[in-house]
Amino acid sequence: MKVQKITIIIFLLLCAGNIFAQGELKDYQEAEKWLYYNSRAKVYNAGIQPNWIGKGDSLWYSTKTRKGNEYFLADLKKKQKTPLFDHEKLAEKISGFLHKEYKAYDLKLTGLSLKGRDTLKFTVDTSCFKINLKNYQLKLAVNPEKRNITEVPAPNNKQIAFIKDYNIYLKDKDGSNIVPLSKDGCETLSYGNSIPWEFVRNESKKQDVEYGISAYWSPDSKYLICSKFNRKEAQNLYMYHSAPEKGLRAEVYSYERALAGDTCLAKTSYVIFNIESGKQIECDLPEYASFLEGGFEWKSDKHAYIIRYQRGYQTRELIDINVETGKSRTVISETADTYVDVNMLLYRINKTSNKIIWSSEKEGWNQLYLYDYETGKQINKITKGEYVVREICKVDDKKGKIYFTACGIEKGDPYYTYLYSINIDGSGLKLLSPENATHTCSISPNGKYVFDDYSRVDLPNHFLIRDAKNGNKILDIAQLDIEDLVAMGWKAPEMYKVKARDNKTDIYGVIYRPFNMDSTKRYPIIDGTYSGPQTIRTPKSFTSALYSMDVSLAQIGFVVITVDGLGSAYRSKKFHDFSYKNLGDIGAPDHIKAIREMAVKYPYIDIENVGIYGHSAGGYDAAHALLTHPDFYKVGVSSAGNHDHRIAKAWWPELYMGFPAGKHYDEQSNLSLVDHLQGKLMLAHGNMDNNVNAASSMRMADALIKANKDFELLLVPECDHSSLYYNKYFIRKRWDYFVKNLWHKEAPDCYEIKK
Structure with missing residues (x-):
C-alpha cells in the first residue's frame, strides 16, 4: 500500500512537471522573438526584385x-x-543638399x-532628386x-477625361476647354463614378464619397x-468607429457592398463616346452586377x-466590342456545372494578329490553348497533361514561344x-528551373534572361x-543570409505527405515544433487552418x-500543424470542385486524419488536446470545426470569421457556394450550428473591418448567447481585417487562450508584446 502511494505521488509530480513545463514567461519571450517583424529583422539579402534596364541586358x-x-547593378x-x-x-551629396545627415547604408530611396x-532619379523623404x-x-x-483617380489622360496626351457631378467631362491637358460628354448623370445613375x-465613408461627418473614374480610352x-x-438599389454595410481622435461621440462609417445572394445591388452598363463628334453610343451589353465588373482592354x-x-460564375466570356457601333x-x-474559376484565368491577346492564348480547366487541369480572335475557334492545345499552369511570364511573339510557370x-x-x-x-516543352523548390521568375524584356528566386521551407532563397x-x-545574385536565425535556434518545419480521407489522394502539410522540444513529454497540437478554395x-x-x-505559437509550447485538404487550390479541377457548395467541409476530415497519423508517428503529440485557429475564412473554419467535430477539436480561436457566407462580400461565396443563395448556405452557417458547441471558443474581430464586417462575429455571438453557450468575444477597436491579424494584443490573447485551455494552466499575467 505504501509503495502504491509513493508511485501515485511520483506519477502526479511527473504530470505536474509536464503540465507546467510550457506556456511560461520564458516561452512567451521566446515566441515573441519569432513574430514576423522580429524574425524578418534577422534576415539579410531578402526580397530581391529585378528592375530590368532597357532591353534587359x-x-x-x-x-x-x-x-x-x-x-546593386x-x-x-x-x-x-x-x-x-x-x-x-x-x-554626402544628399546630406549637403538637405542640411541633414544621411548615412551611406541607411538610405531609403523611393x-x-x-x-x-x-542618370538616377529618386525621392528621399519628400524631396525628388x-x-x-x-x-x-x-x-x-x-x-x-500622383495620379488623380478621378481623371484619365488620353493616349495622345492632349485631353483628359474626368468625372464631376456624376457626369463625365473632357478638358485639355492644361485644364482649359472643359466640355461635358454626359449631362443626365445623378447620384443614383452616374457616368464613370x-x-x-x-x-469607407464617415457618415457622422457627412464625408463626400471619394469616387474613382471607370473609363477607357481607345489607343488613337x-x-x-x-x-x-x-445605384438605385445599392446597399451599404456599416462600421462603428468607437474611439475617434477627437470628441466623445462614436462615428459611423459606411461602404457600398453587395452580399452573397443580393438581388438589390449596384449594377453597371456601358456607354461609348465618339470624341470628335461628341456622339454617345449605347453598348448593347446588358446591365449586370457591379461587383462582377472588369476593365476593358484594346x-x-x-x-x-x-x-x-x-x-x-458558371459562365465566363471574352467579349469584343465594336466602339463605332456599340455592338x-x-x-x-x-461554362461549368460548378464554376469557372476567376482566380485561375490566364490570357494574352496579340494585338497585331488574331491569336489568343487562353487558359481553361475544361479538360480537368488548368492548361493553355490557342484561339483565333475573329472566329473564336480553338487552333490548338499549347500545354497538356495532369498539371496546373500558374502564370504566363512572357510571350515572345517573334519566336512563337511562351514562358510559363506550372506545378505538378x-x-x-x-x-x-x-x-x-x-x-x-x-x-518543345522545356524545363528551365530544375531545382526541387518553388520558383518565382521574371523574364527580361528581350527574352534572353531569367531572374529566378527559388526556395523551400527548408531551403533559404537563392537569387x-x-x-x-x-x-x-549565368550569374549568382545572392542567397538569403539566415546565420542570425540559426544562432537564435531556427529549425525549419517538417514537410509531410499523407493520404486524404479517400485513402488515395496525397495531401501535403508542414509541422512546426517548439525549438526546445523535449520528445519525452506530451504536447497539445494546434491546427492552423484556412480552407478558402x-x-x-x-x-x-x-x-x-x-x-x-505558426512559428511563434509553437514556441509557447505547442506542436502546430497545417495541411491542405480536398477542395483547396492548385490541383486538378476535380480536386478543387470538392469544395463547391461545400465550404462547410473545411477540409476537417483530412486535417483530422493527418493529425491522428502524426500522433501515431510522434508519441509526444497529445491527441486528446487539439486546438484550431484561423483568420477570415480560417476564422469560419475554427468555429465550424468545434461545432461539427466537437469530439476532436477542444479549443478554437476564430478571428474575423465569415460565420455565415451570406454576410460576406458577394463575389467570394458566390464563386464557391453558387447563386442564388440556397438552403446549403443555411446548413453550412455557423449561426445555425451553435447548439453543438462543446469546446472552448474565442471570437475576435476588428470593429473597422470592411472585408468581413464585424457584424459577422456579433451575429455569431448573438446566436451563442441565445443558445446559452459559454464563449469569449474580443472586439478590437480601430482594427481592420489585416491589422487584427497582426495586432499584438490579440496575438497575446490567442496565446493565453490556448495555454489556459490546452495546457490547463494560467498564462503569464498581462504579457506585453513589444515591437
Whole structure:
C-alpha cells in the first residue's frame, strides 16, 4: 500500500512537471522573438526584385545586407554585379543638399528609376532628386505627380477625361476647354463614378464619397468607353468607429457592398463616346452586377474586349466590342456545372494578329490553348497533361514561344512552381528551373534572361540569373543570409505527405515544433487552418514558412500543424470542385486524419488536446470545426470569421457556394450550428473591418448567447481585417487562450508584446 502511494505521488509530480513545463514567461519571450517583424529583422539579402534596364541586358536591385540598405547593378553580359552607385558619395551629396545627415547604408530611396546607366532619379523623404552617376552632380527634380483617380489622360496626351457631378467631362491637358460628354448623370445613375473597394465613408461627418473614374480610352484617343453605374438599389454595410481622435461621440462609417445572394445591388452598363463628334453610343451589353465588373482592354483602335462573368460564375466570356457601333460579340465562352474559376484565368491577346492564348480547366487541369480572335475557334492545345499552369511570364511573339510557370509536372510536391518554355504550337516543352523548390521568375524584356528566386521551407532563397534558352546559370545574385536565425535556434518545419480521407489522394502539410522540444513529454497540437478554395495555407517557400504565425505559437509550447485538404487550390479541377457548395467541409476530415497519423508517428503529440485557429475564412473554419467535430477539436480561436457566407462580400461565396443563395448556405452557417458547441471558443474581430464586417462575429455571438453557450468575444477597436491579424494584443490573447485551455494552466499575467 505504501509503495502504491509513493508511485501515485511520483506519477502526479511527473504530470505536474509536464503540465507546467510550457506556456511560461520564458516561452512567451521566446515566441515573441519569432513574430514576423522580429524574425524578418534577422534576415539579410531578402526580397530581391529585378528592375530590368532597357532591353534587359542589365538590371538593378536593392536589399538589406549586413551593411544596411544596398543597391546593386547586375551586368548580365559581363556576368558581374557591382554597387549601383557610390553609397558614401550619394549620402554626402544628399546630406549637403538637405542640411541633414544621411548615412551611406541607411538610405531609403523611393521611386527610384534609372535612365541608361548614368542618370538616377529618386525621392528621399519628400524631396525628388536627379543625379549624374559619372560626376555625382545632384539636382532637384520635379516630383512625380500622383495620379488623380478621378481623371484619365488620353493616349495622345492632349485631353483628359474626368468625372464631376456624376457626369463625365473632357478638358485639355492644361485644364482649359472643359466640355461635358454626359449631362443626365445623378447620384443614383452616374457616368464613370466607380467607388474604390477600400473606400469607407464617415457618415457622422457627412464625408463626400471619394469616387474613382471607370473609363477607357481607345489607343488613337478617338473613343472613350465609360461605365455607367446604376445605384438605385445599392446597399451599404456599416462600421462603428468607437474611439475617434477627437470628441466623445462614436462615428459611423459606411461602404457600398453587395452580399452573397443580393438581388438589390449596384449594377453597371456601358456607354461609348465618339470624341470628335461628341456622339454617345449605347453598348448593347446588358446591365449586370457591379461587383462582377472588369476593365476593358484594346485589340485595336476600334475594338475593345472585356472578360465578363455571370452571377454564380458558371459562365465566363471574352467579349469584343465594336466602339463605332456599340455592338458586342462573344469570342470565347466557357461554362461549368460548378464554376469557372476567376482566380485561375490566364490570357494574352496579340494585338497585331488574331491569336489568343487562353487558359481553361475544361479538360480537368488548368492548361493553355490557342484561339483565333475573329472566329473564336480553338487552333490548338499549347500545354497538356495532369498539371496546373500558374502564370504566363512572357510571350515572345517573334519566336512563337511562351514562358510559363506550372506545378505538378515534376516529381515531388505538386505545389512547387517551375519555369518552362514551350512553342505556341504545343511542341518543345522545356524545363528551365530544375531545382526541387518553388520558383518565382521574371523574364527580361528581350527574352534572353531569367531572374529566378527559388526556395523551400527548408531551403533559404537563392537569387540567380539564367539563360532563357536552356536554363543554365549565368550569374549568382545572392542567397538569403539566415546565420542570425540559426544562432537564435531556427529549425525549419517538417514537410509531410499523407493520404486524404479517400485513402488515395496525397495531401501535403508542414509541422512546426517548439525549438526546445523535449520528445519525452506530451504536447497539445494546434491546427492552423484556412480552407478558402482560392489558395492553400501550407507554405511552399522559405520566407512564407518563417513569417508564419505558426512559428511563434509553437514556441509557447505547442506542436502546430497545417495541411491542405480536398477542395483547396492548385490541383486538378476535380480536386478543387470538392469544395463547391461545400465550404462547410473545411477540409476537417483530412486535417483530422493527418493529425491522428502524426500522433501515431510522434508519441509526444497529445491527441486528446487539439486546438484550431484561423483568420477570415480560417476564422469560419475554427468555429465550424468545434461545432461539427466537437469530439476532436477542444479549443478554437476564430478571428474575423465569415460565420455565415451570406454576410460576406458577394463575389467570394458566390464563386464557391453558387447563386442564388440556397438552403446549403443555411446548413453550412455557423449561426445555425451553435447548439453543438462543446469546446472552448474565442471570437475576435476588428470593429473597422470592411472585408468581413464585424457584424459577422456579433451575429455569431448573438446566436451563442441565445443558445446559452459559454464563449469569449474580443472586439478590437480601430482594427481592420489585416491589422487584427497582426495586432499584438490579440496575438497575446490567442496565446493565453490556448495555454489556459490546452495546457490547463494560467498564462503569464498581462504579457506585453513589444515591437
